[in-house]
Amino acid sequence: MDLQAQVQFLIDNAPQDGITPQLVAAIAPELIKIAQQLRFPEYYILQNLEHDWVLTTLSHRTNPRQLRQVIYAYPTLQDVSTTSGVGLDPQMIAAPMGVIEILFQTIALEPVDSIIFFNIPGTTANAVEIKRSQLQTIIQRSLQQNRPSPNIPPNIA
Incomplete structure (x- = not known):
């Protein structure tokens, strides 16, 4: 599906609350700009x-007490299984999601510091990190x- x-x-x-559809439409150009920097229109999220x-949870190399929470976005289902061990855990699934939805949901995910998009199948090199x-x-x-x-509060994001 294109962007x-x-x-x-x-x-x-979106919830038809009179605000959310307008909010999505208002921020869509920015989401599209960010998504265009990525290689795939869809990624797999564990x-x-x-x-x-x-x-x-990742820790800083030189300061192990400095932690951050990330979500990985994989370009293919094979990449999920080879790098995350998802095939070994029956409690985990890899779901394909459009990059726009991933970005939109990331905005509100409080515990998340970043989402890391792997852009080359078969490797975790050349990842693109987008900080929340x-x-x-x-x-x-x-x-x-x-x-x-006027119904959308200025501090919504």
Whole structure:
């Protein structure tokens, strides 16, 4: 599914609360810009059986007490099984998701520091890390510049 179709899917499936579809439409250009920096329109996200995304805790090389929570996005199903051991754990599944939905959901995932997109099948080299805080800043700036409706609070991101 192309990026514009992914945005439309998010809008169509957003809660019809009068705010969320407008919010998605307002930030869509920024989400598309970020998604265009990635190689694939869809990635696999490791999830538990309740469909919660699996977080990986990373520690800093020189300061092991400095921790951060990341989510890995894999380009193929084979990459998930070879790098995560998902095939060994019946409590884990790898679900394909559109990159726009991944970015949109990442904005609100409080415990997540970054999402790491692996862009070359068969290797974890050349990954692209997108920090949630950077994503939130981009979205906030976009909403301040192009506020679509008085119903959307300025601090939504």
